[in-house]
Amino acid sequence: MTVKGDGNRDSVREEGGTIPGAPDVPAFALLGPDPSAIPVLIAVPHAGRAYPAAVLERMRHPGHAALRLEDRYVDRLGDAMARETGAALLVANAPRAMLDLNRSADDIDWEMLGPTLRDRRAEAAQRAVPGQRARSGLGLIPRRLPGLGELWKRRIDRAELDARIAGIHAPYHDRLGAALEALRERWGAALLIDLHSMPPLAARSGTLPAEFVIGDRFGAACDGALIASAFGYFGEMRRGAAHNRPYAGGYILERHGRPRRGVHALQLEVDRLSYLDAAMAEPGKGFAAMVALLSGLVRRLAGDVAALGQGGQGRDAGQWADAAE
Numbered sequence: 001m002t003v004k005g006d007g008n009r010d011s012v013r014e015e016g017g018t019i020p021g022a023p024d025v026p027a028f029a030l031l032g033p034d035p036s037a038i039p040v041l042i043a044v045p046h047a048g049r050a051y052p053a054a055v056l057e058r059m060r061h062p063g064h065a066a067l068r069l070e071d072r073y074v075d076r077l078g079d080a081m082a083r084e085t086g087a088a089l090l091v092a093n094a095p096r097a098m099l100d101l102n103r104s105a106d107d108i109d110w111e112m113l114g115p116t117l118r119d120r121r122a123e124a125a126q127r128a129v130p131g132q133r134a135r136s137g138l139g140l141i142p143r144r145l146p147g148l149g150e151l152w153k154r155r156i157d158r159a160e161l162d163a164r165i166a167g168i169h170a171p172y173h174d175r176l177g178a179a180l181e182a183l184r185e186r187w188g189a190a191l192l193i194d195l196h197s198m199p200p201l202a203a204r205s206g207t208l209p210a211e212f213v214i215g216d217r218f219g220a221a222c223d224g225a226l227i228a229s230a231f232g233y234f235g236e237m238r239r240g241a242a243h244n245r246p247y248a249g250g251y252i253l254e255r256h257g258r259p260r261r262g263v264h265a266l267q268l269e270v271d272r273l274s275y276l277d278a279a280m281a282e283p284g285k286g287f288a289a290m291v292a293l294l295s296g297l298v299r300r301l302a303g304d305v306a307a308l309g310q311g312g313q314g315r316d317a318g319q320w321a322d323a324a325e
Helices: 053-058 062-069 075-085 118-127 158-187 224-236 251-255 287-309 319-324
Strands: 002-003 010-016 028-034 040-044 088-092 191-197 213-217 241-243 263-271
Touching: 010 158, 028 075, 028 158, 040 075, 040 158, 040 287, 062 158, 075 088, 075 191, 075 287, 088 158, 158 251, 158 263, 158 287, 191 241, 191 251, 191 287, 213 224, 224 241, 224 263, 224 287, 263 287
Parallel strands: 040 088, 040 191, 191 263, 213 241
Antiparallel strands: 002 010, 010 028, 028 088, 213 263
């Protein structure tokens, strides 16, 4: 659907994918001005709260597990940031408990599946080399959490797994890739900010704990100048930030970050206590200040990305870079 905007651009909302067990809720929504206002897309893959009743019934500790797995209300942060800056926004409605969009479709803990006779031979071969995240309990479908143990009362079958991949994972990543390519074609370069939240980090000796972690897969997903600019911004704002540790970015950056092609991707982790209440369950008194802070970061990086795109084919890159100076 298209909603009229500021007179110069229309605001577009596009919904896609399907959530098995919740047919009335799309798996994700893409929002933003058309044509794009800046070469930045904010993605929120872990804040979905559309839990089908069957999924909640199958969980051992639905209240605690859901809260732990979610990037609680990061979708609201992203929505406010997008409105403030004109960035595009891709938000997953499907919960991480059902399927983790920041994992490869084959990063599966096969022990949690109930195999059919037809699938046993193929799955036995795949079990021989499970992904690292799956071994830790946080693969494509999370299996367990520290302090809570096993998350599920019983296994799921292969048909259900395939339905989740086809309805949620595949269309989300297809749409994300297409949206980034459209930004690159228009601006000459594009930036994905993969927005997440994290529990408070422990303080290191002699320093304050980082409030943010910027991940770029150790330089593989994003131009170093953009990372330096982000750290410069947080330094100017007197806010602590760490680089790649303990979060370097996952499958989303691995799949979509292509800096040599002009598509840059960084993962931004935000301390939950910075914008939620003390229970880390509801928006807190720091929410509005966090929106303002991160909106400033988006504006800073948008100018940097447009400047990078001046050497490409993007027809609006030079105009934005000049305006940002």
